[in-house]
Amino acid sequence: MSSSFLLGAFIVYAVALLVFVVAITGKSSVMVTDPVAYGKRWGNIGLVLTIIGFISQLTYFFKRWAEAGHIPTSNMFEFMTFLGMMIVLAFIIVFLLYRTAVLGVFALPVAIIVIAYASVFPREVQPLIPALQSYWLKIHVTTAAFGEAFFAVGFAAGLMYLIQSVNFKGTSKGDRKEQRGVEFTIFTLVMILAFVIAIFSFNAAGYHARFANDVMVTGKDNVEQVVKQNVDYVLPPIVKPYQGEQVEMKPFLGMTEPPFEAPSWMKGANAGRKFNTVIWSVFCGAVLYGLLRLIARKPLGATLQPLLSGMDPDDVDEIGYRAIAIGYPIFTLGALVFAMIWAAEAWGRFWGWDPKEVWALIVWLFYAAYLHLRLSRGWQGKKSAWLSVIGFLVVMFTLIGVNLVIAGLHSYSGA
Structure with missing residues (x-):
């Protein structure tokens, strides 16, 4: 029963994404007499659908909590679905502040890909190991994920800014470097999506x-x-x-x-199986990216650029900064302060240089540098956008790479 709500949320998110696309692309139609009103109307419809999907996923979350007897964030499937839900919540908050429909075209896919990625892991309800049987599980994991969710929205805004501002027709060394950076970021998202498709395909074929x-x-x-x-x-x-x-x-x-x-x-x-997974992810990502490039006949960033033609770059830059500024103190509390208190209770020390602890600190230091450079050195525009994109890629490595590749006390079960 609870899985039906999660599936329903996933479908509604996908429909909401299509509505946000209509809100952006439909404004240029010759049949639209008032593009501003048109975009606002369809943007509001997209928001309503997103909220409906969020309520459905929230229902799933509490139902699974009741089934498991503990908060469902104890393995990779549960945590990644929860992170996807928090990304949607962060998007809703930022959207209500700025009313920018195009943000849905870039933020919702991140949540959808995260939830889809979660579905490749075992879904069975698992009992908590002794170290996790603490009320700090609720406090530490939820606040850390909520902070990371705002980083995801900042990533979406940063990618929007770069796609809008990069000169895809330029041939200079700087232009080519920026083009490759944007394409690599898009390729990373495509690779995760391709990995999910490959897992489902081989599962459906009964491969083992x-x-x-x-x-x-x-x-x-x-x-x-x-x-x-x-x-x-x-x-x-x-x-x-x-x-x-x-x-x-x-x-x-x-x-x-x-x-x-x-x-x-x-x-x-x-380790061997995980290395095999990395190889397949890169291969499938390259194939899917190549097919998309073949269909578009140009870089995917250049294909997406027209969607942002009516956006004010300063507004996009402000959205990315505000999202990260909101997420940073939340992440600080959840991933560092609450985590260290729990570590002291569970293991008798505040810090132990566990791989997950080290990478959480790296994320925190990176975003601290982002805020410092933005506020003290005036790093805005492209510099700020690149930092927000790179920062979230570091977050994703912390969530995926560290959990799946590097063994440690924080490795999730089911990984």
Whole structure:
């Protein structure tokens, strides 16, 4: 029942995105006599649909909370769906402040991609491990995610500014560098989307492969013993685990065994499978990006540029700055202050240089530098936009890369 509300929210968000696109593109129609009123009317419809979707996802959130008996933010599926919901909430708040319909064309896709990405992880309700059985789970995770949600809106505004201001017809060294930067950012979003599509496609086809590794575990009385650990692949294994034994593998394009083995220096749980996932993500992202480029016949940034022709660049710049200015103190409380208090209660220390702690600090320092450079050095316009885009890419690495690739105390279950 709760999953139906999440699916309903996802569909409504997608419809709201289309409405925001209509609000922007329809203003240039010769049949529209009052473009301002037209954009405002369709923008309000998009807002109403977004709020309906948010209410549906909020209903899902509380229903799953009731089913699980604890706040549903304890694994990758739950946290990423919650982050998507917070991005939508942050977008609603910023939209009500500025009434800019085009923001929906860039902010909603980020939330949609995050929710879609969450769906590739196991959805089963899982009991909390002892370290997470604390009221600080509610306080720390929710506030950290809410702060990151405003960073996502700042990212959307920054990308809007860059797409609007970059000279895609320029041939100078500076123009080409900016064009590549915008295209790389768009490629990153396309890559995540392609990864989701690939996972669903191979799941629908029933693809499966399994390998076994010898791992050392500590049993009763602190006695170490070697046991077999199974590693399951959903994507065809181009790279098998280091010294992994093939248990079963469904043939793929004539391939009956992996052509490569993960290098020995790759440590951590399921390192080979995760490396295989990275390879597939880049490959599928390159294919999807290439298809989109083939259809558009020009850079995707240049394709999107006409959507922003009527926007005041100063307004877009202000939206990005305000979103980050709102999110920064919230993130500071959630990801640092509350996190350190909880760490002291759970592990007896405020700071332990765990990978997630280090990257949370990097995010905090990056946005501190952003605000300092903007307020003290006058970094506005393109400089500010580039920082907001790079900052959120660092956030996404903290959420995805650290959880999936780097082992640590903060690694989510189901990753």
